[in-house]
Amino acid sequence: MAKTEKDAIAKGGSALNPRTTSYEFLGPPGAFLISVGVPIMTFALYYGCSEETGGCPPTLDLTTISERVQDAVKNPEWWVSLWDKEAATMYAAWYAFCVVAWAILPGDWIEGVQMRTGGRKQYKINAFSTFLLAMGIASGFILRNGPEAFTFIYDKWVGFLTAALAMSVFQALYVYAMSFRSGALLALGGNSGNPIYDWYIGRELNPSVGSLDIKSFNELRPGLILWVLIDLSMVCTQAARRGGWAEVTASMWLVLAFQTWYVADALYNEPAIFTTMDITTDGFGFMLAVGDLVWVPFVYSLQARYLVFEQVELGPYATAGIVAVNLLGYYIFRAANGEKNDFRNGKNPKNLEFFVTKSGSKLLTSGWWGRSRHPNYLGDLVMAFAWSLPTGFNTPITYFYVMYFAVLLIHRQRRDDEACEKKYGEDWEVYKKKVSSRIVPYIY
Numbered sequence: 442m443a444k445t446e447k448d449a450i451a452k453g454g455s456a457l458n459p460r461t462t463s464y465e466f467l468g469p470p471g472a473f474l475i476s477v478g479v480p481i482m483t484f485a486l487y488y489g490c491s492e493e494t495g496g497c498p499p500t501l502d503l504t505t506i507s508e509r510v511q512d513a514v515k516n517p518e519w520w521v522s523l524w525d526k527e528a529a530t531m532y533a534a535w536y537a538f539c540v541v542a543w544a545i546l547p548g549d550w551i552e553g554v555q556m557r558t559g560g561r562k563q564y565k566i567n568a569f570s571t572f573l574l575a576m577g578i579a580s581g582f583i584l585r586n587g588p589e590a591f592t593f594i595y596d597k598w599v600g601f602l603t604a605a606l607a608m609s610v611f612q613a614l615y616v617y618a619m620s621f622r623s624g625a626l627l628a629l630g631g632n633s634g635n636p637i638y639d640w641y642i643g644r645e646l647n648p649s650v651g652s653l654d655i656k657s658f659n660e661l662r663p664g665l666i667l668w669v670l671i672d673l674s675m676v677c678t679q680a681a682r683r684g685g686w687a688e689v690t691a692s693m694w695l696v697l698a699f700q701t702w703y704v705a706d707a708l709y710n711e712p713a714i715f716t717t718m719d720i721t722t723d724g725f726g727f728m729l730a731v732g733d734l735v736w737v738p739f740v741y742s743l744q745a746r747y748l749v750f751e752q753v754e755l756g757p758y759a760t761a762g763i764v765a766v767n768l769l770g771y772y773i774f775r776a777a778n779g780e781k782n783d784f785r786n787g788k789n790p791k792n793l794e795f796f797v798t799k800s801g802s803k804l805l806t807s808g809w810w811g812r813s814r815h816p817n818y819l820g821d822l823v824m825a826f827a828w829s830l831p832t833g834f835n836t837p838i839t840y841f842y843v844m845y846f847a848v849l850l851i852h853r854q855r856r857d858d859e860a861c862e863k864k865y866g867e868d869w870e871v872y873k874k875k876v877s878s879r880i881v882p883y884i885y
Contacts (some may be wrong), residue, residue, distance in 0.1 A: 458555055460635040465561050465642065465856070472641035479731055480606055483739055484523075490743065490838045492750035525600025525687050532604035539662045542571040543653065551742075553715045562647055564654060564715060568661040569708040575666050579673060579845075591679045594674035595749060596740075605664075605735045612734075613640055613727035616655060620645035620724075625665040628724030636674060643724025656725040657715070659733040659784045661708060667738040669704050672697045673794065675745035679752065691760050692753040692831035696745045699767050700829050706775070711716060713782060718857060744832050767827035774820025777809040781817070786795060798868040806875045813878035814858070854879050 445787065466472055490497035513519040548567030555561055583591045594601060617640045631644040648655045675695050680689050707714075714720060723729065755763070783790060784805055794807035809816040825843045830837035858879070863871045879885055 451575075455650065458632055459629065460589050461630055462520045464633065464638065465630065469635045469638045472638045476641050476727055476731075478638075479736065480647065483602060483606075483735055484599075484840065486740060486743060486838070487602065489746060490836070491598075495745055496752060497838050502778060523599055523603045523641070525597050525603070528597040530599025530610070531597075532601055535667065536663050538575070539658075539666070541613070542574055543567060543658060543662065546570045546574065551715070553713055554721050556646070562654065563652065564657055565652070566711050568711045569705070571662055571676065572666050572669075572705060572708045572864040574585055583673075583677060587681075587853065588677035589687070591674050591677040592681055593765070594671050595678040595746065598746070601700060601786050602735065606731070607728065609730040609734045612659075612730045614885075616648040616725055616730075617644055619648060628722070630722070631724035631726065634675050639726070641727045643726030643729060646724050648725050656729060657720055659725075660714060660719060661711060663718045664733045664735070664737040665704050665707065668741055669697075669701050671738055671742040672700055672745040679751050682749075683752070688750065690752050691755045694835075694848045695760065695767075695831045696748065696828060697764060699824070700741070703824065704769075706771075710778075717784065718853070718860075729734065740845075743842060744828055746849055747832055747836075747839050751832070752833070753831060755831065763819060763830045765828065767824055770823030770825075770827055771812070772820070773809070773823060773861050775818050777816040777820060778809050780805065780835065781809060792796070796868075796872050798865050798872075800865065800868075802865065806872070811876055812882040813880055814876050815850070815872075816882075818854065818880045821850065821883075822847060850880065851885075862884065 462803065464471075466475060475488065488494050489499065524814045540642055543565065546567045548565045548570065550563050552561040553564055579591070583880075617636075619625070620639075625648075626645055626646050626647040631639050631642045674690055679693050680686050707763055719729065780791065780793065784795070784803070790796075791808055793805055794811065795803045796806050798802055805811065813819060822843070826840075829840045829843055849875055858869075865872070
């Protein structure tokens with residue numbers, strides 16, 4: 442942040458950083474429960490669906506599972522086993538690689554949206570280059586040493602998960618402490634004065650180290666790219682076990698292809714992230730830190746990890762059908778986002794209809810954005826379903842991502858609608874009559 446903007450914040454005082462008067466996530470109790478519950482759920486998804494514990498879910502009755510959980514948490518050795526020094530070192534090296542790549546790889550600098558100070562933050566665009574470099578190094582390593590050399594992520598899963606969680610907690614504590622320095626621009630929703638809530642939701646809007654914006658960096662680089670590397674490690678583990686690349690199942694290749702394409706697309710379209718709620722509105726705290734660094738790579742890759750020890754064989758028709766579902770979701774997602782981005786940049790190549798509010802803002806009312814208020818979420822959900830289909834229907838656990846994602850997107854949609862209602866007032870009610878569906882046309 443420029444010195445003039447820091448001075449503006451210091452002079453503006455409480456006017457620029459007003460006290461937060463309403464809570465989300467049920468306030469401090471909810472923030473505390475989620476802060477504890479998300480790590481527990483992430484570990485539970487491993488221990489409840491893994492080769493180590495006997496399957497997905499383990500072939501034990503609920504009483505036996507409860508007894509095993511109680512025995513584990515009471516055993517100091519189990520807690521010690523969660524930490525793997527070698528995995529922690531590799532994770533730290535991975536995070537450092539992402540920082541160095543951000544610093545040395547070429548990339549354009551673009552401006553974000555206008556902030557309350559009147560200024561605009563500068564962001565360096567090279568996430569896709571970082572992704573290509575990481576994939577190139579990993580691919581070269583695998584081709585040189587064989588798939589057996591890249592199974593270590595699967596073998597040291599818990600250690601990597603613990604290391605990522607430790608990084609999330611550290612970053613959340615760091616940015617919370619730094620948010621009290623003079624000249625910090627706070628998030629409107631993260632200045633409640635309650636330390637538990639503000640630490641969780643994010644007190645500062647754009648915490649930075651020099652010109653490195655911590656929030657957008659974490660959103661696109663360490664966790665998102667690691668997600669693909671994890672999937673790649675799962676492919677290598679299956680190849681090593683089955684006797685080579687030719688023996689890898691079509692189901693595993695589909696999961697790798699779908700999720701790699703999704704990540705590559707997000708990174709290639711990096712500038713689009715700077716108009717999202719995460720960047721423009723939310724502060725950076727434990728919620729985003731644990732979401733970006735832990736939840737995304739270690740939960741979203743559940744299907745690939747499952748297919749290592751439960752190898753599903755797909756026929757040509759099932760494979761074609763699953764590909765068609767994913768392509769449909771991607772088409773909806775990309776077409777909807779393309780319409781929105783064009784319109785925000787003053788373009789309207791499809792001559793889409795729009796509604797002009799009293800404030801002068803324009804809201805699309807035709808095309809994909811005339812079918813629902815969040816058609817891009819619909820595309821996301823269809824793709825999420827396609828990513829789970831290769832695992833078959835032997836367990837609902839591999840469909841956890843779809844169910845969670847639906848809840849997340851509905852919550853996000855409601856947050857966005859509340860913000861728009863405050864922003865547009867009566868015009869928002871008029872708009873909702875024109876576009877009545879929230880996500881799924883004619884259903885929700």
